[in-house]
Amino acid sequence: MALLSVSGVTKRFGGLIANNRVSFEVAEGEILGLIGPNGAGKSTLFEVINGYYPPDGGEIRFQGQSLVGLRPDQVNRVGIGRTFQKVRPFLGMTVIENVMVAAMQHTPDPVTARREAIKFLEFVELAGKRDTNARSLSVGERKRLEMARAMATRPKLLLLDEVTGGVDQRTIPTLLALIGRVRSEQGLTLVVIEHNMRVIMSISDRIVALHLGEVIADGPPAAVVKERRVIDAYLGDAFVVPTGSGG
Amino acid sequence: MASPAVPFDEPRPRRIGERILFVLLLLAIVAYPLVFPLPYYRDLGIKILLYALLAQAWNILAGYCGQISLGHAVFFGVGAYTSSVLQLSAGWSPWVGLAAGMLVAAVFSVLIGYPCFRLRGHYFAIATIAVGEIVHTLAINWEFIGGARGLTLPIQPDSLAAFQFYKSKYIYYYIILALAALCFLITWHLERSRLGYYLRGIREDPVAAQSVGIPITRYKLIAMALSAAFVAAGGSFYAQYLLYIDPDSVFPLALSILICLLVVVGGVGTLWGPLVGAALMIPLSEFTRIQFGGTGSAVDLLIYGGLLTIVAVFQPAGLVGLFRRLRRE
Numbered sequence: 001m002a003l004l005s006v007s008g009v010t011k012r013f014g015g016l017i018a019n020n021r022v023s024f025e026v027a028e029g030e031i032l033g034l035i036g037p038n039g040a041g042k043s044t045l046f047e048v049i050n051g052y053y054p055p056d057g058g059e060i061r062f063q064g065q066s067l068v069g070l071r072p073d074q075v076n077r078v079g080i081g082r083t084f085q086k087v088r089p090f091l092g093m094t095v096i097e098n099v100m101v102a103a104m105q106h107t108p109d110p111v112t113a114r115r116e117a118i119k120f121l122e123f124v125e126l127a128g129k130r131d132t133n134a135r136s137l138s139v140g141e142r143k144r145l146e147m148a149r150a151m152a153t154r155p156k157l158l159l160l161d162e163v164t165g166g167v168d169q170r171t172i173p174t175l176l177a178l179i180g181r182v183r184s185e186q187g188l189t190l191v192v193i194e195h196n197m198r199v200i201m202s203i204s205d206r207i208v209a210l211h212l213g214e215v216i217a218d219g220p221p222a223a224v225v226k227e228r229r230v231i232d233a234y235l236g237d238a239f240v241v242p243t244g245s246g247g
Numbered sequence: 248m249a250s251p252a253v254p255f256d257e258p259r260p261r262r263i264g265e266r267i268l269f270v271l272l273l274l275a276i277v278a279y280p281l282v283f284p285l286p287y288y289r290d291l292g293i294k295i296l297l298y299a300l301l302a303q304a305w306n307i308l309a310g311y312c313g314q315i316s317l318g319h320a321v322f323f324g325v326g327a328y329t330s331s332v333l334q335l336s337a338g339w340s341p342w343v344g345l346a347a348g349m350l351v352a353a354v355f356s357v358l359i360g361y362p363c364f365r366l367r368g369h370y371f372a373i374a375t376i377a378v379g380e381i382v383h384t385l386a387i388n389w390e391f392i393g394g395a396r397g398l399t400l401p402i403q404p405d406s407l408a409a410f411q412f413y414k415s416k417y418i419y420y421y422i423i424l425a426l427a428a429l430c431f432l433i434t435w436h437l438e439r440s441r442l443g444y445y446l447r448g449i450r451e452d453p454v455a456a457q458s459v460g461i462p463i464t465r466y467k468l469i470a471m472a473l474s475a476a477f478v479a480a481g482g483s484f485y486a487q488y489l490l491y492i493d494p495d496s497v498f499p500l501a502l503s504i505l506i507c508l509l510v511v512v513g514g515v516g517t518l519w520g521p522l523v524g525a526a527l528m529i530p531l532s533e534f535t536r537i538q539f540g541g542t543g544s545a546v547d548l549l550i551y552g553g554l555l556t557i558v559a560v561f562q563p564a565g566l567v568g569l570f571r572r573l574r575r576e
Contacts, residue, residue: 050458076460084458090451101448102459108441153459 001064003028003189004049004080004157009058011041011048011213018044020213021058026157031183031190033204033221035197037234040210042193043085046161050082051075062157077105081150085161085193087142089134089149096121096130098145102152120148123186124178140171144178151186158182160192164199172199179203197235201225209234276424280417293420293488295529297481300427302509302521303434304477309507310516311434311443312470313450314364315372317503318379321359322352322475324386324497326482331398331492332391341410345483352479353472360471364464367453379503386494397493400486410487419488426484430477434518446470450516478506512558514565523566528554 002025011019018041026032034042047053049060051072060067067075076082090098099117100110107113121127124144129137137145143163150158163179164172176199182188194200200207200221207224209217211233217224224230231237279292301323309315329351330344339347363374387395403409412418437443445466448456453463486492513524531554535547562569 052454071462072454072457073460073462076458082458084455088452088455088458090448090455092451093447097444097447101444101456101461104441104444105460110439110441110444113441113444149455149459 002026002061003030003063004191005059005061006045006049007059007061009045009048009060010056011044011053012056017213019048019055022210022213022215023058024208024215024218026189026191028156028189029183029187030205031179031192031203033200033207034191034193034210035195035200035207035224035230035234036210039212040234041213042210043161044213045210046082046159046193049075049159050080076153076155079154079156080159081153081155081157082159083143083146083150083161083163085165087139087146089137089142089145091133091135093134094131095126095134095137095145098134099148099152102149105153117148117152120152123151123181124148140167140175143167143175147178147182151182151188155188157189157191160190162193162195164194164196172196176203197225280420284417286416289417289420291530291533293423294533295525296420296423296427297484298506298509298529299522299525300423300430300481301478301506302513302525303427303430304474304481305506306510306516306521307434307437307446307477308470308474310510310520311437311450312446312467314467314470315368315507316375316471316474317372317500317507318359318375318377318382319474319478319506320498320500320502321379321382322356322478323482323485323502324382324492324494325352325355325475326479327486327492327497328386328392328398328482329479330483331400331486334400335398340408341483341487342408345410345480345487348479348483349476352475352482356471356475357468360468361464364467364471376500376503379498379500383494383498383500386498393493395494397491397496398486400490402490411490419484423481423484423488426477426480430480431518431522433473433477438518442466442469447516508555510565512555512565514567517565517567520565520567527566 004026007023009019009022010017022045034045036042044053048055049067051067051070051074055068062078062080065078067078070078090101096114096117099120100113103113103116107116118127118130121130124147126141126144126148129141134142134145147160160179163175167175179190179192180203183190192200192203204221206219207217207221208215209224209227209230211229216229216233217227225235280289283289283292301319305316305319326345326348329348330341333339333344333347334341359378363371363378366374386392392398403411405411405413445456445461448459448461449463449466457463482497485497509524509528510521511524512528513522514520532547532551535550539546558565
């Protein structure tokens with residue numbers, strides 16, 4: 001059974017249809033890439049899954065349970081963690097306090113929460129900065145902090161919104177390795193929104209492509225990038241050449 | 248990762264100097280009315296502690312949870328009126344009235360908070376001003392609670408049970424000290440508890456707080472109720488101390504703003520900020536009022552406002568923030 005199943009989800013903003021009967025499934029242990037040009041409805045879909053926007057139609061199920069009508073905090077408590085496209089750390093708190101807030105979902109005791117938080121900070125390699133203020137972190141570090149914070153709520157599924165957005169090129173390989181380890185070492189399932197095609201190709205087991213709010217392709221990365229509709233909508237003809245040799 | 252696991256460290260224990268300073272401060276506060284027995288100084292001490300209590304209560308909601316209320320006089324008035332009305336119409340002890348006032352204010356704050364918390368930031372603050380003014384106007388026109396004439400409480404024999412003291416007025420000082428100490432103790436505990444972490448998370452970023460499973464509206468309401476209850480306790484104390492209340496003295500917008508300003512000067516979201524703010528600004532306002540007040544020139548308000556401007560421009564973290572910075576350097 002799929003861990004997450006999205007079926008026929010529609011979200012309108014006035015006359016604009018941001019998501020039009022979007023359906024796809026995420027299997028347990030999978031890394032699913034979500035691609036599409038700006039305005040394709042990727043982030044809206046995230047917000048609908050997370051409970052920030054109620055869908056106008058359709059159904060979202062997580063482990064068989066419907067998520068429609070749940071608030072974001074309830075969605076998190078059933079086992080879905082997330083990061084933000086524009087990072088949102090708790091700026092006025094230290095790095096470790098950021099993660100402690102999340103870890104406290106499972107313990108009211110600050111000392112236990114602190115011990116938990118250290119583990120996740122070590123995992124994202126930010127433990128050395130635990131007592132610095134979140135404000136003084138670079139964008140890449142903030143992205144890792146958000147991942148640690150989301151993981152500290154002990155989700156089964158992690159939704160990552162543009163992990164490499166605004167991050168300098170040298171940092172990208174570290175983040176990719178980290179995403180791989182989130183699955184292999186923490187055993188999480190991931191849905192990743194990403195603009196960088198090289199990134200999404202290298203980490204995804206499967207890719208879902210959105211265009212103007214609709215799913216235009218769903219399959220293994222190598223197959224999706226060869227789809228005519230994906231090339232027309234997103235990649236452009238220039239992309240056709242390298243895929244032939246690289247795969 | 249090249250380096251071994253980072254050694255786990257418990258939160259840093261307080262320095263010995265800080266502990267000594269704290270004990271000395273506590274002793275000074277307890278000994279104050281015995282060292283300065285004159286009524287004027289005793290009254291000043293009571294005012295400082297009352298405002299420190301109100302400021303700390305406001306700080307729980309605004310400082311830790313980030314919800315700026317400019318209508319907290321409502322809860323002060325609710326506390327003052329609840330204990331007074333219960334005493335006058337049902338003969339309830341002021342102590343029971345004080346507890347009842349805290350409860351009524353907490354419930355009332357949730358009723359106000361539920362719709363107002365749909366608004367964010369400045370809009371929430373504006374809504375609380377509106378609520379404050381509405382309640383103020385209602386109180387003026389509500390005959391059952393004395394309308395604009397207010398309520399006069401009967402003078403009773405000196406006793407702890409009656410909450411009235413004439414021979415030894417310093418007892419008022421210790422009552423308000425106990426109330427303020429309780430509020431500070433709860434805030435101290437809050438800083439170290441899950442509630443405190445959740446409130447600070449909500450203050451820093453409500454959307455992110457929600458994403459890690461915090462039901463933000465519920466926690467805002469908890470902060471609001473706690474805050475309102477302690478402000479109401481201050482209101483009941485005030486009614487017993489003066490034995491006369493009217494809407495203009497317990498519901499004014501100026502009181503709501505003063506509470507906020509004390510915390511801003513002392514340090515928003517810090518444990519000692521409200522005390523520092525009250526200990527500095529209340530005597531200052533008394534002093535400038537005595538020196539320059541009543542002349543119609545408003546020099547006292549000019550000095551007061553000028554000081555606030557200086558703090559806002561040069562030290563937005565308040566005086567506690569300034570101490571912290573100096574200690575680090």
